[in-house]
Amino acid sequence: MATVDEKRKRILGYAAVVLFLLFLPILVPRFYIYILTVIFVTSILAMSLNLVAGHGGLFQFHHGVFYGIGAYTAALILAKTSLPPLVGFIAGPIAAAAAGLIIGLFCVRLSRLYFGMLQISLGSLVWAITFRWYDFTGGDDGIHGIPIPALLSSINRSYYFILTILVIVMILLYLILKSPFGGILQAIRDNPDRCAAVGINVRRHQLVAIVIATFFAGVAGVMFVVVEGTVFPDLMFWVLSLEIFIMCLLGGWFTFSGPILGAAIIVSLRTFAGVYTEYWTLILGIILILLIFFLPEGVMGFITEKMKGKEPEALRSTEKEVDQ
Amino acid sequence: MDAGHTITFAVIASHFLVGISRAMILFVVSSGLSFVLGVLRVPNVAHGSLYMLGAFVAHTIATYFGGGSVAFWFALIASPFVVALIGLVAERALFCHLYEREHLMLLLFTFALMLIFGDLVKIFWGADYRSLMAPDLLRGAVTIFSSPIPRYNLFLLIAGPIIAVALYLFSNNTLIGKIARAAAVDREMVGAIGINVSWVFAFAFVLGCFLAGLGGALVSPTVSVTLGMDHDIIIETFLIVTIGGLGNMWGAMVGSLIFGITQSFGVLFLPQFAIVFPYIAVVLVLMWRPRGILKSVW
C-alpha cells in the first residue's frame, strides 16, 4: 500500500507536469503544441480503452467506433444544425455511450474471443454505413470545415481546453478504478467465475464498464473535432482500434497512466517518423513485435517493476497497479 | 448497375451466380482463417495481408512468364506455395516462440505481421493498380438464364467446391489432417500422445497461409490488385468465420455464401449501401445464433 508520503509525492509530480504543460505554449512553437494536443486527445481515447481492456480484461477490439461516433455526432451538430455548440459537445459522448450500450448488450453475452469478433462485426457495420451514407455523413470524404466555437478556435485555446478535459477524465477514471466498481471490475478480469460465485452479476458490470469507456471515447472524439475541425470514416476503421490497443499495451496494461505514455510514444513516433519515411506502419509493426517479445508488461509496467526492484513476473496487487 | 430499374428473373439469376462465385473466393480465404482459428485459436489478422501477397505474387509470376495462359495457370499454382513459404518463415522464426504466451500476444503478433506485410508490399510493388488477365479459355462470358455470366466466375463456381471437397478429404483422410483436427478439439491430448504440438501448429498456420495465398491468386483476374485489398478481406473473413462457427470449415462455406449472396443482391437493390447488406446479415445471424450457425470446434 502506498504511504501517505508517496501519495503526496505522486500528486505533486502530476501537479508539476500539469504546471509545466500550462506554461509550455509560451516556450515552444505552435507545431509542438499541436502535437501535444493530439497526444492529449489520443490519451483520453487510450485511457478509456484501458478501463475495459486493461482493467476489465475485455477484448474491446473495436473501440475506435465509439471515438468515431462521438466525433461524428459533434461534427454533424456543429456543421449541420444551428444548435448551440455545447449541445454537440454533450451529445457526442452520450451517442457514443448509447452505441456502447447497444453493441455491448450483444457482446457481453459471449466469451472473450467471440466478444472481440462480434464487436469487430458490429463496429464494421457502423463503419460501413458511415462510409457509404454520403447524404448524412459525407461518406468517405467525411465532413470538413466544421465550425468550431471562437472560444476554442486557436490552437493554444484548444490546447488548454483539451488539457483541462484530460485532467478531468484522468481524475474521474482514477476515482472509478478506486471505487468498489473498479475493484470488482479488476476482480472479474482475474477470475470471472469466482466473481459469479460470490454473487456478482459479471455481465452487468462488464456492460457498465463498456458504457463508461465508450462515453470517454466519445469525449475523445469530440476533442478530435475541436483540434482538427474535420471527421472522416477512418476514425472508425478497425486498424485505428488496434492501434489504440497497442498504445495501452505499449504503455502498460495494468497501469493507470501507461496508456498516456503509449499514446505519447505512438503519436510522436508517427509524426516524426512521418517526416523521414512513408513506411510508418512497418515501423509500428516492428515496435509491436519487439514489445511482444521483450516488454509484455509495457514501458510503464517495466519502469514500475524496475523502481520496485522486483522481477517482472512478480505478482503485484491491483492497489499498486492502479496507483503508480 | 443500371439493372436496378428492370429486375427480371435473368438479372436476379445472374446476380445470384456472381454472388456465389464471389463467395467461393471468400470461402477459400476464410477456410484458411478458420483452420488457423480452429487449431491455434488465434484470429490471424495478417490473413488478409497474405491474401494480398498471394495476388501480388501471382501477378508478378504471371507477368514474368509473359502473361499468357500457361503463365496464369503456373502463377495460380505457384503463388500459394510462395505465400505458404513466407508464412512458414514467419512462423518458425518468430511466431512459434509465442505459443506458451497469452492469446492476446499471439493476436497482436499477427497484427504486427499485417502492418509489416502491408508496407513490404508497398516497398516491393508500389501503390499502383495492377490487373491480371485471365487465360483465353476463361475470358468473355457465357449466357445462362438468358443473361451473360463471365466465364471466370463460372470457373470459380467449379473451383470453389473442388477446393472444399479437397480440404474436407485432406482433413479427414490424412494423418496430419486428423492430428490437426484433434489438436483443435483437445491440444493437451495431442501433446500427451507424443506429437510435437508446435509442428502441428506450424502446419496449420502454413496451410492457412496457403489458402490465403490461393484466394489472392484466384481473385487477381477479377479485381485490381492493389494496396488495401487486405483490409477489406480480413474483416469480411472474420465475419464469415464468426457467423459460420469458429474453426468449422463448412461454417466458412455457409458464411461465405451468406456474405457473397447478400452483397450481390445489395448491389442489385441498393448499390450505394451494397457493403452494408452483408454486415446486416451478419448481425441478424448473430442475434439468432450468437455462436455461429454451425458448431464451433471449441
Place this chain on the structure above:
Amino acid sequence: MLTVKNLEKSFDDFKAVNRANLDVAEGEIVAVIGPNGAGKTTLFNLITGMLKPNGGTIQFKGEEISSLPPHRICKKGVARSFQVANIFHRLSAFRNVQVSVLSQQNKSMTLFHPAKRIAVQETYQILENVGLLDKSHKIAGSLSHGDQRILEIAIALGNKPSLLILDEPTAGMSPEETATTIALVKNLADAQGLTILFCEHDMDVVFGVANRIMVMEHGRTITQGKPDEVKKNQEVQRAYLGEE
C-alpha cells in the same frame, strides 16, 4: 433447507451425475463422499448454478434454483469454496474478501467512492475469524497453499451465506493445517449457525465433523444417513470404504 431430487447431468455420453438425491436440513453439517469421479464436484457445480442440470430439481428454502445463474443463487444464500484455490491471485487477501462483502452489501456498482473506505470492518472481521488478519495485506498469490484454501473459505463467508458449500476443504493440506481447518469449520457451524455441505476424501475429517453423510458412486446416490448408519451399510463398504 436444500433438497436435490433425481438430479442428472451428462457430458456427451458420460453421465457425471445420475439421479442424485440429497437433503440438507438447517444447521446440519452434511458430507458427500465417494470415490474419485463419483460426481461430487459436478453435484456442487449444479447446486451453485455453474452447470445446468439435464434433469431433476434443486430446491433451496422451498424455491427451485436449478435454472438460475450462479450469481443469483449466491444472492439466495448459497456460497461455496472451490477444490482448487480459486482466488484473486493478484489482489491482496483483504481485497479478495472485500469482493464478496461488497457483493453481499450490493455495493459492487458504487462509483466515485473510494473502495478502501467501504466494507472495511466486515472484511477485517471475517479475516480475523478465519485467522488471516495478520496476512490481510499480503498478495493472495504469495500465501501458502493452506492459507490460500482458508482464504477461499473466507471469500465464501463474505457473502453471509446460510448454506456454505466446501469442495474438499482440506485437500493438499498438512496435518496441522487440516486440524485448523476442521476447527474452523466446526466453529462456523456451532458459533454462527451455518449449514455446511462439504465433500472430502479424508475419512477422519468426514466422520469427525459431519452430522450426516451422503455416499455417491458413478453419479448415483447410494445412501444417505447418520455416520454410523453409513459405516454399516454393505453397499458403501463395497463401493468405497473397501478400497481404502
